[in-house]
Amino acid sequence: MLNTLVFRSGLCVMALALGACSMLKQPAAPIEAGNSGAAGVEANNPYGTAPYTPPTTTTAPYTPPATAAGGTGAYVPSYAPVDINAATHTVVRGDTVFNIAKRYQITQDNLRAWNNLGMDNNIQVGQTLRVKPAGYVAPPTAVVVATPPTNTTPVTPPPTSTPPVSTTPPPVVSSNAGGTRTAGGVVWQRPTQGRILQGFGGNSKGIDFGGSIGQSVVAAADGKVVYSGSGLRGYGNLIIVQHNQTFLTAYGNNQSLLAKEGQQVKRGQQIATMGNSDASRTQLHFELRENGQPVDPSRYLPM
Structure with a gap:
């Protein structure tokens, strides 16, 4: 009899435990779009379920600086020799109003006035500047023809003008x-x-x-x-x-x-x-x- 009661008590305990478990395991509430869960995540994810791919960027190709008009593309030093009788000058890299005026032996004020430049001295590579006033005509270039000497006696021509006196002392030689x-x-x-x-x-x-x-x-x-x-x-x-x-x-x-x-x-x-x-x-x-x-x-x- 005792064993039967014990057995029946064990069954009741098991039944109560199973009942409690079934009460704890309630069906999950339906998940609507926009709430948490897979559907909500998918609805709010702009990339869907595909793997994320970062946007690509493009870089504009390098464009070298402009060279002077008519030039070969090689760098021309701003202190290179110039034709002092030229009427115009083409700006190259390194040129400034100061060094252009100095090389052509003119004033900066004249250079600005002849080219309508502002006091900011803004000039551009390839720009053609006047380095002589309007109406200037370059002097003709003298052509010197070398002739062989007819005798061994040096001939000194008479001076036509007094040569300028140099103020620079002669170099140590x-x-x-x-x-x-x-x-x-x-x-x-x-x-x-x-x-x-x-x-x-x-x-x-x-x-x-x-x-x-x-x-x-x-x-x-x-x-x-x-x-x-x-x-x-x-x-x-x-x-x-x-x-x-x-x-x-x-x-x-x-x-x-x-x-x-x-x-x-x-x-x-x-x-x-x-x-x-x-x-x-x-x-x-x-x-x-x-x-x-x-x-x-x-x-x-x-x-």
Whole structure:
């Protein structure tokens, strides 16, 4: 009897436990769109169930800065030689109203007035500026024809005018063997062999050396090539070498250029071949500039 009661009590306990469990397990409330749950998440997720893909971005291709009109695209130093008789100047990278006025020997006020520039001195690469007043006519270029001497007796023509007195003291010069000369703290040599067709002075800012097509042109002193190209009118294929903070040399009218911008060169190293680019004859037009101003190369070179 006791066992029967115990058995029946166990069944009741089990029945009560099962009943309690069934009461605790109520059916889940229906999930509506917009509430929590899978349907709600899917409704509020703009990307649905597909994996998230970030939006792509595009980068505009690099456009190099504009170069001067008619130029070759090579960089032209703002301190490069200019044609002092030119009526206009094309702005290149590095140009300012100050250095343009200084190189053409005019005032900044005149440069602004002739080109309607504001006091902010705003100029653009490729812009053409007047460096002479309206109505200016460039003087004709004198053509010098070299003739062979008829005798060995030097003839000194009578002076036509009193030469200007230079206020610059002559450089300290010492002669060295091997066709070199030390002047202004730099060891110089001739940039090429040949006769001098035209000397320094007047419209000539340097010396014209005669020779033949393809003749070697060498660096007159150690330095760095700061320009190699043909972007300057009247100079043809041109190389400019910076020797120090004071001196630079220019080699114009070449047939070909053998040195590149940024290249270090040694005195006597070939940098070009002689030619007649932008010239009426075969020659090397050589200029030597001290603090940006042309000086007579014969004061420095072993002549």
